[in-house]
Amino acid sequence: MTTLAPAQGYALWAPTYSAETAVSALEAAVVASLHVPLAGKRVLDVGCGIARRLASARDAGASVALGLDLTPAMLAQARGEPLLAAADARALPVADGAFDVVWCRLVLGHLPALEPAYHELARVCTPDGLVLVTDFHPAAATAGHRRTFRDAGGEQHELENHAHRVLAHRAAAARAGLSLRERRDGIVDDTVRGFYERAGRLDVYEHQRGLPLVLALVFARAR
Ligand SMILES: C[S@@+](CC[C@H](N)C(=O)[O-])C[C@H]1O[C@@H](n2cnc3c(N)ncnc32)[C@H](O)[C@@H]1O
Secondary structure, rough: EEEEHHHHHHHHHHOOOOOOOOHHHHHHHHHHHHOOOOOOOEEEEEEEOOOHHHHHHHOOOOOOEEEEEEOHHHHHOOOOOOOEEEHHHHHHEOOOOEEEEEEEEHOOOOOOOEEOHHHHHHEEEEEEEEEEEEEOOOHHOOOOOOOOEEEOOOOOEEEOOOOHHHHHHHHHHOOOOEEEEEEEEEEOOOOHHHHHHHHHHHHHHHHHHHOOEEEEEEEEEOO
């Protein structure tokens, strides 16, 4: 199996990315459990992919929902989302303090260093705003689990991932002026058993049950 850099990997994954996975389902559930207020808020989704989570922000009453992503092929799969553009999380084409809620979901593990992205996430967030970061859980990566996908032809690929520990997230965020408000882990449990079953991999499910697959962190601007 080849290991792909993010831009190359997501260009290949884009046509089939809309199918949820155990990781994406756990991520969405853990984010929902955090109850980040969205009604009337300006929401920026950095690394929005096919923009499927932006739709939930609009449904929750966000006043603005902008998505940015490195991979044009992912953005091209976004249906009916008016506000999308190609951009790197480390150099956002956005004014300082322009958003009340800044999301960066399942993106940062693809970056070798956290500081440049946290600097940008903090910069574009209003002083009273919140920054929500999720990541492939460092405990899963350290335990040898990989970020893999099948392309439209059924070939399996691995995506480059860097296991950033929780302390590394906190330190990079703190250097950007963000302080941790809340942390949750998305843990493999019965709610995602069906994904393994449909893939014929209940053996993997039994092995992974109880493993944290997703890390979710909510930060506020430090005062
Ligand atoms: C696992 S997908 C998550 C997509 C979306 N956040 C979601 O939860 O459905 C990771 C996304 O990060 C994007 N990405 C990777 N590196 C990036 C970077 N440096 N800047 C912006 N986006 C990046 C990829 O193109 C891909 O769309």
